Amino acid sequence: MSRLAHPVRTPDRSPDPAAAAGAGGTAARGGTVTVRMARWSATHPWLAIALWVALVVGCVALGTTTSLRQADDLDFARGQSGAATRWLHDAGLAEPDTENVLVTARSGPLDDAAARAALTDAARRLRPLPAVRGVGAVAIAPDRSAMTVQATLRDADADADDVRPLLAVTSAVQRAHPSVRVEQVGAVSLNAAVDELVGEDLATAAMMSTPVTLLILLVAFGAVVAAGVPVLIALSAVAAATGLSTLASHLVPDSGSTSAMILLMGMAVGVDYSLFYVKRMREEQRAGHDRVDAVELAAETSGHAVLVSGFAVLAAMLGLYLADDAIFDSLATGSITVVAIAVLGSLTVLPALLVKLGRAVDRPRVPVLWRLTAHHREPRVWPALLRPSLRHPARTLGITVAVLGALALPALGLHLQSSGAATVPDQVAAKHTLERLDAAFPDQRAETTVVVKAAPGAAAAVRAALRDVSAAAVSAAPFRGATTELRTSSDAAVHVLSLATAVDADSGPAHDGVVLLRRGLVARELTGIASARWAVGGETATNADDDRHLADRLPWVIGFVVVLTMLIMGWVFRSVPIALVTAAMNLLSAGVSFGVLVLVFQHSWADSLLGFESTGRVVNWIPLFMFAVLFGLSMDYHVFVISRVREARERGLPPRRAIRDGIVGSAGTVSSAALIMVSVFTIFAALHLVEMKQFGVGLAVAVLVDAIVVREIVLPSALLLLGDRVWPAAVRRPAA
Template sequence: MSVTNPLTVLPLRAARWSATHPWRAISAWLAFVVLAVALASVVPSVETDDADYRLGDSGRADELVTDAGLERPDSENVLVTSADGPVDRAAAQAAAAELVAGMTGLPGVDEVSEPQWNPDESALLVAVQLARDGDEDVDVAPLTAVTREVQQAHPDLQVRQSGDVSLDEAINDRVAEDLASAEGISVPITLVLMLIAFGALLAAGIPVLLAFTSVAATIGIMAPISHLVPSEGTVTSMIVLIGMAVGVDYSLFYLKREREERAAGRTTLEAVEIAAQTSGHSILVSGGAVIASMTGLFVMGGATFNSLAVGSIIVVAVAVLGSITVLPALLVKLGRWVDRPRVPLLWRLNRRVGRGGMSSRLLGPVVRHPRVALALSSVVVIALAAPALGLRTNAANLETLPGDIPEVATMRALTSAFPAEGAAATVVVRADADQQEQVGSALADLEERAIATGHFAASDEEPVTSQDGRTTVLRIGMPYDEADERVNEALRDLRTDLLPAAFDGADGLDGAETVVGGGAAANLDYLDRQSDRLPLVIGFVLLLTFLMMLATFRSLPIALLSTVLNLASVGVSFGFLVLVFQHGWGADLLGFDNPGFVIDWLPLFVLVVLLGLSMDYHVFVVSRIREHLDAGLPARLAVQRGIADTAGVVTSAAAVMVSVFAIFATLSMLEMKMMGVGLAAAILLDATLVRLVMLPAALVLMGERAWWPRRPVAPRDEQVEDPARELATSR
């Protein structure tokens, strides 16, 4: 069998060079990792800023407000309530007076307001306006020190502080703690799973080591790249999540095949070459599929998706590079020592799983009764995916943050005691300075019209005009929480009807620019952009992966089947997200308050990640079936042997992915929980029901037609019983 496919030639040549120059390959990889890690300490990373997230009318409004110097300064709030029972008014007022006296004049403080009672006089609020300090946050440590002192002096009261700076710092600290916890747990769990998969310490450690070094190298490389694509705060966690999953899986595929060939009597060099030609080919294809899926994030655009796409693409590329270069070198140097030291019980268990013993009982009925198996599995998948039809998305808000963060609990108590701080719209008008009077009249008319709809509330705030007289800002409140569906309805009405009605007919305002911004408007603009571009992203990703499968296997039915099965996995993932986070199934078990929606950016991210990662073992399984077909086996037998040969590897690979994603489901940040639940549930079902039941059942039913237009059958005189031996003699 001649080897002409570039995706087969490349890993084979890389393996041969690494196998004959092992120390050079190992040294080059170590130098690459060290250099990449060093970049992070030499080149400062560029983080995203507020301007990077501007989108649509809300983005334009934010730009105008910033250019005019009218952005609201950061503020901190101190809430004084009773520790138990009715509040002591005299004690609360005394505590508030101490807060005002202690915070007035502190560095970074512009103004401390007079204490304000809420309507039922159960809470007293002291608001602190912070000074503008460029792009840097004011240090609020002196303020929190005053708050602690007042709390100690008044033990019968609750004196709590939260605000723009302290809340952000608390959230960032919690995210860092969560990620450190996930990283600390994921490595030992992955190592244990590798021990179960291989039954030997060295074999178990190699995939984890390569995945870890791939992640470390990618984090270092992201530092200089962030100067081109600013790095979003969550990108490191995504690199760890995806890097550990694909890095371990790629090494697992390669190492499993190399051990299998050695067990069949090949030399180490022969085994490495066969693994390069088969598993190495699968690694390149599956890595390309992941990268193709991730490029779909660029279609959506925006700072978050661009940053996540770059980080994910790089870590996958680095993991592929390590798997086809340094891994063959390590295997050649270790030889049969890679199976040492053995863990006796796990070694025996591994030998049984490796022979497909656990899947044979399932495969038999599937192959004998493919129609029944496909029908039953399809019913299960459809039932699990059906809730996705009711998917509701919304931006993250205060209610989606962990309630055990003191600053979050304080802010929730503050908004409950002072409900005026709800959703709001910011109307920004850009006009000539001599048109101030007309702008003021039009804004007054707009506010009157808005209040009359019932969607907006009267406010004591007056319009604010910039020093040059060209930009005017009016903030109009709404009597709804930001997650309320009526907020978007009100904003659309404001933009399309109320604002034009107030300004288009106003005299002397020709050429004035009017836009609606604010946090709620930014959420609406994001949802509109996502709904507009999501079909393009889905179509783009599916088309790319379809073309890759078509080019790899040269079979139209296989490419179509791959696409359908991937969509089934995505549907199951979305179904689980709806059941858990909209309907609250398992909320107590996972430790979160049911928000009633899925955070807006997650469905798209889960979709592209899942479409990419599910291709890992799909390509591996179908490639093995293709090997048996190349050797001349009948289609039904090729399917049965291919699935049985790869069942143990697929189980191990899926176990790694599910365990890593499940760890994220245990973290306190709701975004991480949603991502972990969606991916873990879909991968678990994909690796079992989809790939071990639906895939073989569909292939058996299609028979020879599955490989149209060209069935890869060897001539009769070239058919062999052992595809691996045929590969070994084809060099």
């Protein structure tokens, strides 16, 4: 009979609180889910490893054989502008995508003859392409600095594959006409260029994050194999989740950033969960337990911390679905998938690997680093950092919270904006082409639409009313000088008035125009047409609706995440004070993160440092998503630290000593895990896309503050001031 079938020795410590959740603070090790999973994996290591490999390979195979469904305009549609988009789509009035071939001079004035020759050549080559419906006439800029032809695509939802032949034609025309600059730009080609850059950035991030993470783990473990195991678990979780996300995109369309979040979250939590587990197993081995007992004890303590932390992250990500937004749905789905797989790997294949590797897990040893990690002396840094909290908890708590509060104050000036051309990195050549096109042909920069849906019998009245809307609008400041167009569907049920103005879509005048139409003008002119329903759409209206929608949903998401994480902590630790302290500390860390976002990205002092151009705003989806991620990730450290403090208290140590031993004993692991997360997030801050920079900087700051300042200074001060009131009666045992 296997030795695991017999009772195993119980160390001089109580089980993790999660393990004891159902038994008044104590539990038999054999009865916990994590221990049973570890025991099965330890007794069937090759089967556990084979099943994990099969899972990863199967998920990757699904991803490679399934097409990715990307979110389109209808998936993003919401509010009044969303209604306009849907009506136009259903009526067949949605404008097909267009691509402009732009010719400008390399220097000096434009040579008209050379420009016309280049555009004539481009039109001749473009017309036969299957994706092209037609090519317009040559348009000349008012100042004659540029000429362009517009190619209309056959589909209203064209993708990168559709415009690739057009880009090839443009490149060929440039080679044939080197005396002028020949470029192409349009919504589809610009998005394709951004997607290509994002793909290159993700490859760079993956290539950089792996060696950086390995280096940190080498310092933490002092052995190559021990450092490689967490990275292996994390990379396999990322691979499996990436494959599954392709399949999931047919239920929740991919927003374009899902793969980036899978990589970021997978490397962060996958490595951290394995780090907690391996660190605890080695600690138990140093305490005299053999390999299998040490794995089980790690499963009972750190394994339960991983399980609880994983549930907390999943709960936080679930809150994003309340945003009712295609971007958040996509990011939440990717994050939930990779976190769930990382938790599963940490609780199943990791114990199997550790048992199978045996002593080899500590080979080969890095001489200096191994000596540093193998000694049993208490570190000096953490007791010194903790000393003010233990000696003067009230004063330390007050000063630290005041400083963190001051860092959070700039968050009150947070301004948001939707992603658009202004947030496209300068490294995308198509962005500069678009700027030259807008400068040469300013009358086409922003288009607002008024869409009316009515009974076909009211078509004449609707068209007359829309002509009156047009006349009134162009006489008002926001639309003065606008070009207008009125179109009607084939069944005469849908009508659209387009107003194109020479202002930027995100400018104040453009927003004033939307307000003018929505707050009275359209409704007044359509009075008397009983069957008429109307909606104002266009890029400006869409951005305004997006911002309003997120602002309305923000309290619901924050409330859901805060309340649910409080419930999880309250249930696991059987303590209302612990739940309240958790929420308060997470909110403090989030506030600091938002304050730093404002200081860095709404001002220009960090532009050259981080390689971006400040727009004075933060991308609108970043704060909400970052809040949910931060609340989830901070539970890694919080559960781990609180568990160690509670273990010490259950052993009978007095409150002050229990807090000291728990925090000092966990500080090394927490700091290593935080350093890994910070390094991964910092790599994302170095990528080109401003959204990734904002997300990376915000989370790097939040994790650093949360792990070092909040957990090592604020938490012990708060616990000491609250005393034994934070623990249930079963934990408050007198000191021996």
